[in-house]
Amino acid sequence: MVIRRVALTAVPVALSAAAYFLVAATRQAPPLTDRTDVTPPVESFVQLAEQLYLVAGGGCNTAVYVTASGVVVVDPKFSQSWPALAEEIGRITDAPITHVVLTHFHPDHAGALTEIPPVEVVAHEASIPFLRAEGWLNRAQGPALRVRGYTGRLTLFEGNDAITLIAPGPAHTGGDSLVVFPRARVMMVGDLFPFDAAPTVNIEGGGDGPHFAEALTETVTNVRDVDRVITGHGAVVPWSALVNYADFMQFLVRYVRTEMRFGRDKHQVFTSIPLPARFDAYRFRLFNTLDEIDRGLRPRWQRVF
Numbered sequence: 006m007v008i009r010r011v012a013l014t015a016v017p018v019a020l021s022a023a024a025y026f027l028v029a030a031t032r033q034a035p036p037l038t039d040r041t042d043v044t045p046p047v048e049s050f051v052q053l054a055e056q057l058y059l060v061a062g063g064g065c066n067t068a069v070y071v072t073a074s075g076v077v078v079v080d081p082k083f084s085q086s087w088p089a090l091a092e093e094i095g096r097i098t099d100a101p102i103t104h105v106v107l108t109h110f111h112p113d114h115a116g117a118l119t120e121i122p123p124v125e126v127v128a129h130e131a132s133i134p135f136l137r138a139e140g141w142l143n144r145a146q147g148p149a150l151r152v153r154g155y156t157g158r159l160t161l162f163e164g165n166d167a168i169t170l171i172a173p174g175p176a177h178t179g180g181d182s183l184v185v186f187p188r189a190r191v192m193m194v195g196d197l198f199p200f201d202a203a204p205t206v207n208i209e210g211g212g213d214g215p216h217f218a219e220a221l222t223e224t225v226t227n228v229r230d231v232d233r234v235i236t237g238h239g240a241v242v243p244w245s246a247l248v249n250y251a252d253f254m255q256f257l258v259r260y261v262r263t264e265m266r267f268g269r270d271k272h273q274v275f276t277s278i279p280l281p282a283r284f285d286a287y288r289f290r291l292f293n294t295l296d297e298i299d300r301g302l303r304p305r306w307q308r309v310f
Contacts, residue, residue, distance in 0.1 A: 044113075047082070047089035050097055054189035056165070059235060060093045062086075064113035066235055068193050069094055070186060072166035075103030079184050079193055081117035090117065104161065105150075106170065108195025108237070109178045110135040110210070123148055127161065129172050130154035131211055132180030171228070173197065173220035177204060179211015183224060185231060192228065193235040197221060198250050200239025202289035203257075206297035214298030218258045221251035253284045261298045271296065 047063035058069040063086030068079035076098060082090055094102070104125050107115050110132040118126060118141040128136065133154050136142050142150045159170045169185040177196040184193040196204060197220065206212040225248045234247045257278075264274045275295045280288065 044083055044086060047086050047093065050093045053191060053233070053235075053241065054186070057186050057189040057191060058097050059241065060090055063090060064116070065195075065238055066193070068184070068186075068235060069097055070168065071098050071100060072103075072162055074162075074166075075101045077104045077106060077161070077168060078102055078121070079106045080108055080114040080195065081105055081121060083113055084116040084118075084120050087117040087120035106161075106168070106182070106184055107132060107136075108182050108184060108193060108197075109180055110139075111178070111196070111207070112139070114195065114237075115141055118142060118150060119144055121150075123150060126150050126152045127159070127170065128152065128154060129170075129180035129182050130156050131175075132178070132182075135180070135210065171224075173224055174216055175211050175213035176206075176217040176220040177212050178207045179213070181220070183228070185228065187230065190230055190232045191235060191241075192231045192233075194224075194237065194247070196237040197224075198234065198242075198247055199237040201286040203287050203291045203294035204254075205290070206294065206301070208297060208300055212297070214294070214301040215258050216301075217298075218251070218254035221247070221254050225251045249283060250287070253287050256281070256284065257295060258298055258302075261295055261302060265299050265303065271299070 044064055045062045048061045050058045050060045050069065052058050056071045060067045060069060064082035065080050067082055067090060070077040070079070076094060078094070081087065102122055102124050104127060105118065105121060107126065107128040110128065115136065118136070121144070123144065126142065133152055136152070142152055144150060155170060156172055158172070161168045161170070165188050167187055169187065171183040171185065173181055173183055175181070181195060181197060183197070186192070197217070199205070204217065206214040206217060232244055234242050234244060236242060260278055265271070275292045278291070278295070
C-alpha cells in the first residue's frame with residue numbers, strides 16, 4: 006500500500022452560503038433528489054494528520070482515512086462528484102476502499118453511494134430507511150452495497166486505525182452521526198455544524214430543533230481529546246468554535262421558548278432577536294432555523310398567526 010505524503014497544513018475550506026442552502030432546500034422533505042446544478046467543484050485533498058485527509062467541495066466535506074486494511078471514506082458527496090473524489094483518493098493512496106461512513110443520509114453527503122465500489126456502508130440505523138428509499142444502496146453497476154446500522158456508539162478497527170461513531174440523537178436529521186478520529190484528535194460533525202450560518206433542521210427527515218441544541222451541548226461536554234472539528238461544508242475549526250456553536254443553538258431554543266406564545270407575530274419575534282456579538286457569524290438563515298425550532302416546540306394549532 007502506497008500513501009502519498011504531503012506537508013500538513015491548516016485548512017480554510019469554503020463553500021458559498023448560497024450554494025449550500027440551495028442544496029439544503031432540496032433536503033426538506035422526501036423524496037430527496039440528487040441536484041446537479043448547484044454543486045461546487047471537488048477540491049484538491051489536504052492532509053490534516055497522519056492517515057487523515059480532507060477533500061472539500063463537490064457537495065460537502067469528505068474525510069479520507071487510510072487504515073492498515075484499506076481506505077475509509079466519510080461522506081462521499083453527490084453522485085456526480087464521485088469521479089473527481091475518486092481521483093483525489095487515488096492521489097492519496099493506492100489502497101482499496103473498504104468502508105464508507107455517513108454522517109447522515111442527505112444527497113450531498115450520500116448520493117455517491119450508487120457509484121462507489123462494493124464496500125460496507127456504516128450509518129446510523131435511522132438513516133438506513135432513507136438510503137433504501139432513495140435507492141442509494143443499489144449501485145449503478147454490480148451488487149448492492151452492504152449496510153451496517155448502529156445506535157448509540159460504535160468503534161471501527163483497533164489501535165491507531167480506530168474510528169468512533171457517536172449518535173447524538175435527532176438534530177439535523179433523525180440519523181446523524183459524529184465521527185471521531187482519536188489518533189488525529191479530529192471529529193467530523195456533518196451538518197450539526199454546517200459552516201458559519203444557522204443550521205437546517207430537516208424535520209421531515211427526523212430532525213429536531215430543540216434537541217439539536219442538547220445534542221451539541223452533550224457533545225462538547227462529553228467528547229474528550231479532540232482539538233479540531235471538520236464541519237459539514239466549511240472550514241476545519243478549533244474545538245472552541247463547536248463550543249460556541251452549541252451555545253448559539255441553546256440561545257436560540259431559549260429565545261423561542263420564552264418569546265413565542267400563541268398570538269404573537271412570528272416575523273416580529275424572529276427578526277428582533279437580540280443576538281449576542283459572538284454569534285454574529287451565524288445570522289445567515291437565522292429566521293428559518295428559529296421557525297424550525299418553533300415547529301419542534303409547539304403543536305400546530307398554537308402556530309397560527
